[in-house]
Amino acid sequence: MGRPERPLDLTAGPIAAFAHELRLLRSRAGNASYRELARAAHFAPSVLSSAASGRRLPTLAVTLAFVTACGGDRDAWERRWRSIAGKGGDDEAPKSRTTAVRPAQLPRGPRTFVGRGTELADAAGACGPGKVPVLVTGPIGTGKTAFALRLAEDVTADFPDGQLYADLSDGGTGTRATDGVVRGFLRALGVPAHLAPDHPAHRIDLYRSLLAGQRLFVLLTGVRTEAQVRPLLGRTARSQVVVTSRARLPALEDAHRAELTTFTRAESLALLGQLAGEHRIRVEHAAADAIAGVCGDLPLAVSIIGRKVAARPDRPLAATAARLADHRRVLDTLSVGDVNVRDRFTAAYEGLPAAGRAALRHFVADRTTSAGLAAAMGVAAETADELLESIVDAGLLSRAGGDGCYAIPELVRVFAAGR
Numbered sequence: 001m002g003r004p005e006r007p008l009d010l011t012a013g014p015i016a017a018f019a020h021e022l023r024l025l026r027s028r029a030g031n032a033s034y035r036e037l038a039r040a041a042h043f044a045p046s047v048l049s050s051a052a053s054g055r056r057l058p059t060l061a062v063t064l065a066f067v068t069a070c071g072g073d074r075d076a077w078e079r080r081w082r083s084i085a086g087k088g089g090d091d092e093a094p095k096s097r098t099t100a101v102r103p104a105q106l107p108r109g110p111r112t113f114v115g116r117g118t119e120l121a122d123a124a125g126a127c128g129p130g131k132v133p134v135l136v137t138g139p140i141g142t143g144k145t146a147f148a149l150r151l152a153e154d155v156t157a158d159f160p161d162g163q164l165y166a167d168l169s170d171g172g173t174g175t176r177a178t179d180g181v182v183r184g185f186l187r188a189l190g191v192p193a194h195l196a197p198d199h200p201a202h203r204i205d206l207y208r209s210l211l212a213g214q215r216l217f218v219l220l221t222g223v224r225t226e227a228q229v230r231p232l233l234g235r236t237a238r239s240q241v242v243v244t245s246r247a248r249l250p251a252l253e254d255a256h257r258a259e260l261t262t263f264t265r266a267e268s269l270a271l272l273g274q275l276a277g278e279h280r281i282r283v284e285h286a287a288a289d290a291i292a293g294v295c296g297d298l299p300l301a302v303s304i305i306g307r308k309v310a311a312r313p314d315r316p317l318a319a320t321a322a323r324l325a326d327h328r329r330v331l332d333t334l335s336v337g338d339v340n341v342r343d344r345f346t347a348a349y350e351g352l353p354a355a356g357r358a359a360l361r362h363f364v365a366d367r368t369t370s371a372g373l374a375a376a377m378g379v380a381a382e383t384a385d386e387l388l389e390s391i392v393d394a395g396l397l398s399r400a401g402g403d404g405c406y407a408i409p410e411l412v413r414v415f416a417a418g419r
Contacts, residue, residue: 008054014084019054021080022066026052029070040069042197042206057084060101061191064213065206074213101190105165106219109149112274112303115267116147119258120154123147126256127155129215133233133241137248138260139409140344140395141300144244145221147260151242152217159240161214164188168229169222178231181220182207189214208234215239226251246348246395261398262409268292268302275306280317287317294324295334296410300344304336327414334411345415348394359387360396360416363408367400 005023008016026037034045041048043065051058051066058066060081067077123134134151136144156163166181179200186196186203189210197203211218216239223229223245230252233241243255263271272288273281281288291309295301309320324330334341349357362368362376374384388406391397400407408416 005049006053012054015057016054018057018080018084019052022052022063025067025070025072029072037066037069041065042202042209043195044197047195057081059190059192059195060085061186061189061206061210062195065209068209068213078213101162101188102160103162103164103188103216105188106149106152106163106217107165109153110146110303112271112306113146113150114270114274115263116143116150116260119147119260120151123151123256123258124154127151127240127242128158130237131240131256133243133252133255134258135249135252135255136242136244136258136260137246138395139262139392139398140246140348141298141341142260142262143299144246144260146299147258148219148221148242148244152219155240156217159215159217161216162188164216164218165221166219167221168224178228179203181232185218186210204231207232208236211239211241212236213238218242220244223247223249225249247393262297263292263299263302265289265292265297268295268297268299271299271302272306272309275303276309276317277313280309280313284317287321290321291317291324294321294330294410298341298409298411300339301334301341301411304334304339304341307336308333330414331411331418341411342415345396345412348396349415349419352390352394352396355383356387356390356394357419359384360391360408360412361419363413363416366410366413367405367407369404369406 008020008023010016010020026032034048037048038045043062047062048066051062060078063077063081064074067074123136126132126134136148138144152163164185166184168177168181182200182203183193183196185207187193189207191206191210197206211234218232218239218241220229220232220241221244223243224247226249229243229249243249243252248259269281269288269292272292291305292302295305305320305324309315309317323333331342349360352360359373359377362373368376368388370381370385370388373388374381377384388397392399392406396412397406397408399405
């Protein structure tokens with residue numbers, strides 16, 4: 001049996017009274033030891049004991065974990081905590097320890113955004129308290145992150161406790177990478193590093209508890225596998241998680257799926273007009289149409305060319321269209337600053353197995369089937385089908401209707417021919 005707790009002076013102020021109420025809650029829940037309570041709260045016993053000591057106001061994260069482990073009303077306790085923390089000026093509750101944290105980690109979305117009206121409306125309708133994660137998929141360059149950020153602008157008023165963001169494209173796929181994201185999220189939610197649980201699984205449990213108790217919008221981009229993102233999903237009636245991925249992640253259950261494709265020609269011209277000026281598009285409509293055609297109506301490519309055209313108001317669109325018409329140089333032209341199409345294709349291509357890279361180079365037309373690829377490569381139809389599906393998930397191919405055809409974007413075909 002542990003040592004008896006130090007008696008509280010209930011006349012000492014609101015923090016002592018708050019600690020007294022925490023002790024009563026624990027007593028009504030069966031008076032479990034702090035070591036037993038720690039198994040459910042995922043904070044160390046010493047942290048929970050300190051929360052009820054009355055020496056200082058515990059963080060909101062610790063308070064809610066304590067309350068949840070004891071079966072208390074999280075909303076009522078959060079209001080009580082905020083009431084005390086918001087008074088300020090109390091020597092026992094330094095502002096740095098008691099001010100609620102509202103993370104705002106989302107990067108800035110693009111100023112120019114066209115199309116996707118139906119997809120945005122459907123995704124926004126799928127967001128909200130008690131809803132499932134939203135999964136945004138599509139080939140390279142279709143604007144998945146831009147779509148997710150625009151969606152965030154539309155719905156974040158429903159999630160006033162803040163926004164969390166992580167790009168998982170370069171962080172590896174193992175548990176260590178996921179744990180790094182969790183550590184960052186816990187810090188963003190006000191859990192100091194020295195108070196986070198020692199075990200990675202307990203850190204995930206704590207993050208899920210905070211996700212369930214607050215109204216947060218969480219954006220996870222560049223996800224490559226289900227295993228990479230599944231630990232970051234939890235049962236939550238209040239927060240919303242949005243995931244973007246080139247892969248379709250079929251094993252990710254209970255998700256609303258928004259699949260993006262290339263623009264329509266009208267959308268491509270609208271984006272060019274927003275970037276370079278609608279007057280220039282009207283005056284040289286044929287050249288603008290040719291530019292969009294060479295770009296394959298790929299949003300990333302159209303955006304790059306639009307920015308380059310905007311930077312050279314003295315250069316006719318026809319000159320840009322002529323330069324793009326040379327397929328040997330088209331990928332060199334599709335580059336602006338640190339953004340270029342070739343790098344995106346290269347990263348995806350090099351991530352394919354050798355057989356997948358060979359399969360991509362066998363595309364001599366804009367479409368093929370498993371049987372066609374099998375004949376071209378001299379492999380079984382099942383093998384060809386698996387190769388094609390892996391290239392789709394790499395973001396370099398798309399399915400073309402329900403007849404078993406696969407389509408390769410012209411820019412990808414130019415890239416593969418150069419390999």
